[in-house]
Amino acid sequence: MDLKLEVVVLPVSDVDRAKAFYEGLGFRMDVDYSGDRGFRVVHLTPPGSQCSILFGNGVTTAAPGSVQGLHLIVDDVVAARAELVERGADMSEVFHDAGGVFHHAGEEGRVSGPEPERESYGSFASFSDPDGNGWVLQEVTTRLPGR
Known part of the structure; x- marks a missing residue:
């Protein structure tokens, strides 16, 4: 199914x-x-x-801005960030996580710049909509098996 x-x-x-x-x-x-x-x-x-x-x-009772961690997958996080900035998004800088696997909530563990080897799933940038709903760009160039 x-x-x-x-x-x-x-x-x-x-x-x-x-x-x-x-x-x-x-x-x-x-x-x-x-x-x-x-x-x-x-x-x-x-x-x-x-x-x-x-x-x-009338479509949800959730508080405005309460959705966090929505991921948009991109081939090139640097280029995607630049385009969204040009379109008016207030973006974070590109970052990777100190632990190397996945980013922490908020800004904890962020290291400036893309993941040093530009490995898939390792580089990010974030932004919020006007209400504070939080989005993350994640660079994926090679998918994990089965994806």
């Missing part, structure tokens, strides 16, 4: 502001639907992704 992650719901405080932010980063607009009593669903997809994000009014 295949189980495919299709949509991640993001809690936001201002739907139009979030929509403008993500469209500015190059996310594709899929749906912007308004219904009765202020209900609204906005659905966007990151470039090249099979999984989308969804936010709006």
Whole structure:
């Protein structure tokens, strides 16, 4: 049986502001639907992704900005970071983790610059949307077996 992650719901405080932010980063607009009593669903997809994000009014009870650790996989973290900065994202510097396996939560264990050997899964950069939902770019050039 295949189980495919299709949509991640993001809690936001201002739907139009979030929509403008993500469209500015190059996310594709899929749906912007308004219904009765202020209900609204906005659905966007990151470039090249099979999984989308969804936010709006009446779609989640989670606190705005409470989603953390969403990963966007890129071939070149330095180039992807530069493009997102150009598009208006307030990005961290590129970093790798002192432990060498995966980044810690927050900024603990961050070492400036890409992973020294540029090994897959080892280099990162981060940013947040206007509400504080946290994203991480992760460089993957060679997938682990079975992925």
